[in-house]
Amino acid sequence: MRAAGRRGQHARSPVYAPPLVARVGDGRLTGSVSRGSRGVRVHTQRINLSMCVSVCFHPQTLMWCVRSPSPSPSPCASPAATPLPLTHSLCSFPYRLVSSIPFLCSAPLPCSAPPRCLPMATPPPIPLLDTASLRQAALRFPPPAGVKFSYGTAGFRTDAALLPSTIFRMGVLAALRSICTQGITGLMLTASHNPVHENGVKLVDPSGGMLAVSWESYSDLLANAPDADNFVQAVEDIIRNEKIQERGKSGEKVLLGRDTRPSGQSLLEAAFKGVEAVRGVEAQDMGILTTPQLHWMVRCINKRVPATESDYFRTLSKAFSTLSDLRPSGLGECTDHENLIVDAANGVGADKLFQLQKVTPSLRVQVRNSGLEGEGLLNDGVGADFVQKEKIPPRGFDASSDSSKRCASLDGDADRLVYFYISPMEQTDATSACLQLLDGDKIATLFSSYIMDQLQILRGKSLLSGAIPNTEIPGFGTVKVAVIQTAYANGASTKYIKQVLGLEVALTPTGVKHLHKRAAQYDVGIYFEANGHGTILFSDNFLQWLHDAASLEEEGQRKQAARRLVAVSEMVNQAVGDALSSILMVESVLRYRNWSLQQWNALYTDLPSRQLKVTVADRSVFKTTDAETKVAFPSLLQGAIDTLVGEYCRTLEVVMEFVALKVVGNFLCFMLVILSYQEVHNWKSNISFGQSREVRGRKGFCEAIRN
Numbered sequence: 017m018r019a020a021g022r023r024g025q026h027a028r029s030p031v032y033a034p035p036l037v038a039r040v041g042d043g044r045l046t047g048s049v050s051r052g053s054r055g056v057r058v059h060t061q062r063i064n065l066s067m068c069v070s071v072c073f074h075p076q077t078l079m080w081c082v083r084s085p086s087p088s089p090s091p092c093a094s095p096a097a098t099p100l101p102l103t104h105s106l107c108s109f110p111y112r113l114v115s116s117i118p119f120l121c122s123a124p125l126p127c128s129a130p131p132r133c134l135p136m137a138t139p140p141p142i143p144l145l146d147t148a149s150l151r152q153a154a155l156r157f158p159p160p161a162g163v164k165f166s167y168g169t170a171g172f173r174t175d176a177a178l179l180p181s182t183i184f185r186m187g188v189l190a191a192l193r194s195i196c197t198q199g200i201t202g203l204m205l206t207a208s209h210n211p212v213h214e215n216g217v218k219l220v221d222p223s224g225g226m227l228a229v230s231w232e233s234y235s236d237l238l239a240n241a242p243d244a245d246n247f248v249q250a251v252e253d254i255i256r257n258e259k260i261q262e263r264g265k266s267g268e269k270v271l272l273g274r275d276t277r278p279s280g281q282s283l284l285e286a287a288f289k290g291v292e293a294v295r296g297v298e299a300q301d302m303g304i305l306t307t308p309q310l311h312w313m314v315r316c317i318n319k320r321v322p323a324t325e326s327d328y329f330r331t332l333s334k335a336f337s338t339l340s341d342l343r344p345s346g347l348g349e350c351t352d353h354e355n356l357i358v359d360a361a362n363g364v365g366a367d368k369l370f371q372l373q374k375v376t377p378s379l380r381v382q383v384r385n386s387g388l389e390g391e392g393l394l395n396d397g398v399g400a401d402f403v404q405k406e407k408i409p410p411r412g413f414d415a416s417s418d419s420s421k422r423c424a425s426l427d428g429d430a431d432r433l434v435y436f437y438i439s440p441m442e443q444t445d446a447t448s449a450c451l452q453l454l455d456g457d458k459i460a461t462l463f464s465s466y467i468m469d470q471l472q473i474l475r476g477k478s479l480l481s482g483a484i485p486n487t488e489i490p491g492f493g494t495v496k497v498a499v500i501q502t503a504y505a506n507g508a509s510t511k512y513i514k515q516v517l518g519l520e521v522a523l524t525p526t527g528v529k530h531l532h533k534r535a536a537q538y539d540v541g542i543y544f545e546a547n548g549h550g551t552i553l554f555s556d557n558f559l560q561w562l563h564d565a566a567s568l569e570e571e572g573q574r575k576q577a578a579r580r581l582v583a584v585s586e587m588v589n590q591a592v593g594d595a596l597s598s599i600l601m602v603e604s605v606l607r608y609r610n611w612s613l614q615q616w617n618a619l620y621t622d623l624p625s626r627q628l629k630v631t632v633a634d635r636s637v638f639k640t641t642d643a644e645t646k647v648a649f650p651s652l653l654q655g656a657i658d659t660l661v662g663e664y665c666r667t668l669e670v671v672m673e674f675v676a677l678k679v680v681g682n683f684l685c686f687m688l689v690i691l692s693y694q695e696v697h698n699w700k701s702n703i704s705f706g707q708s709r710e711v712r713g714r715k716g717f718c719e720a721i722r723n
């Protein structure tokens with residue numbers, strides 16, 4: 017908005033550094049203040065309101081005035097309206113002062129007649145975009161020919177060389193999302209567990225969670241626009257569709273993070289250019305981070321709590337110490353004298369673990385596969401995905417010298433965690449050593465049993481009094497607790513959680529966005545995918561009660577249990593699954609129980625299973641239902657799978673749970689059945705799974721499922 021004052025001695029000299037922010041209706045009004053010959057003026061940067069206003073500040077009376085943009089050069093010619101005191105809530109208008117500014121200046125009253133507020137029928141459009149420069153910027157990042165981008169379970173992921181246009185465009189989208197939600201968003205450059213030559217992008221909503229599902233189609237739309245003109249058109253469509261023009265405030269920002277991939281730096285440039293192509297939105301480089309750290313920062317910054325990387329480490333470390341201090345007496349010394357050996361997948365988790373360890377001396381960790389020269393490539397024969405799928409030790413681990421040791425694996429961006437140990441050869445019937453995997457399911461049961469213990473204490477019951485579903489706690493009421501899993505969960509874990517812990521288990525499709533959303537419906541929602549993604553969520557209501565109980569209860573067991581749960585809520589990432597905070601949680605629970613990995617593993621025995629992955633020409637052909645446990649299309653497929661499963665059940669005497677079908681949307685993933693796209697298309701004419709070329713081409717279907 018144009019400043020009204022004549023240029024004079026004081027014209028445009030800034031008076032206040034702090035930004036001035038007033039909330040107006042559902043928009044926010046932000047401006048800087050300067051002193052002109054007519055007094056002190058507030059220059060608004062952006063207004064998206066049902067009425068268009070400027071704000072001026074009456075220095076002698078400490079008054080605010082709000083007026084319409086003047087059609088004449090002299091706004092003071094407008095009829096008078098009563099100025100409103102600074103401290104006034106401005107409620108005669110739909111205005112609320114959200115931050116006041118210190119009064120520093122005493123210039124003369126600017127106008128003889130204060131201006132008035134004048135509603136305007138249609139606000140003039142405030143362009144977010146300079147379409148010409150957006151087009152110009154987009155021209156610098158042309159999309160690769162013949163590539164179709166598809167927003168997968170958690171964003172885009174492909175060969176890094178193909179990504180600059182997509183990253184630029186996701187920068188634009190993250191900026192639009194920031195304006196639309198009036199919050200700070202995030203953009204993480206990572207391809208997680210995928211090979212080092214790939215990269216990708218995950219977008220973070222102001223809640224700290226994944227990008228809203230309703231915006232995923234915009235991502236596809238932008239990423240696949242064939243040229244700059246179509247891209248600009250698509251951006252304008254989104255702005256219109258989401259009515260973004262009317263929502264803007266200032267202070268919109270996108271936090272940018274990246275993992276250690278070499279392609280990260282140049283893709284970061286593309287992301288910067290994308291964000292800054294949207295007027296008024298700032299991009300802030302947060303440096304090299306784990307994916308969960310960026311989610312955590314976005315969540316915290318939007319909640320106005322300290323959100324730097326040091327804050328992250330400090331918060332985790334403090335909660336870990338609290339849990340150590342609250343370890344029940346009488347358990348004796350911890351059995352975990354040995355270091356935990358962590359395979360960091362040659363990724364970002366290694367350095368972050370070093371940093372965490374610096375502020376958490378009682379965490380005894382030895383890091384391997386840290387990505388240093390000579391240690392190997394990111395995710396190559398190492399990391400949580402490798403260990404979980406292959407069930408063999410990662411590179412850098414030796415079956416004999418590391419046997420029985422406490423080990424864990426992260427993935428490349430440290431949002432997955434699995435634990436494992438290698439059984440000594442004499443304890444296995446095989447000729448080679450056997451890796452004992454403690455995957456996301458085992459972690460979920462460990463966490464759930466700990467949470468249930470604490471609830472039992474809060475309930476005033478003995479820990480031995482058995483399963484307590486939906487615990488009634490004096491002073492709070494019923495605490496709704498559930499464990500959220502996907503179709504990949506091992507049936508033995510589900511049975512244990514339901515029957516031994518007495519907890520509800522909910523199934524959702526694969527992808528953190530689904531599990532997280534479901535977990536948030538409970539007072540305590542523990543979610544984990546078998547691959548090691550997961551966390552524990554607490555409802556605001558229950559957390560508030562826990563805080564009160566932790567401070568108000570008399571010294572005793574109940575107070576301790578409340579304090580433990582508060583510490584858990586601070587240590588375990590509330591935005592997304594986080595391998596580093598999950599390590600601290602696992603270590604805390606093992607210390608609390610004085611358990612070794614072997615004792616933890618003995619909670620239940622996994623049913624044997626094998627996961628097979630088949631690349632198909634077009635995964636979108638396949639539709640699943642019942643949280644991905646059944647094929648809905650092609651329609652004959654499920655019947656054939658059932659028949660085949662039935663046959664193998666008979667011949668191999670395998671249990672039904674072993675052969676349940678698991679299908680995932682990102683690629684076609686069967687726990688058991690192998691088929692190819694071509695075969696699905698020939699389905700009606702001659703398909704017989706057991707005889708298919710793919711099946712014969714491997715070591716054989718029977719052998720595959722026996723492993």
Ligand SMILES: CC(=O)N[C@H]1[C@@H](OP(=O)(O)O)O[C@H](CO)[C@@H](O)[C@@H]1O
Nearest residue numbers: 169170208209526527528529545682
């Ligand atoms: C944040 C997120 O949703 N991550 C997804 C994604 O894992 P990444 O570790 O982010 O690659 O793909 C997995 C397999 O499809 C799925 O299990 C998981 O939930």
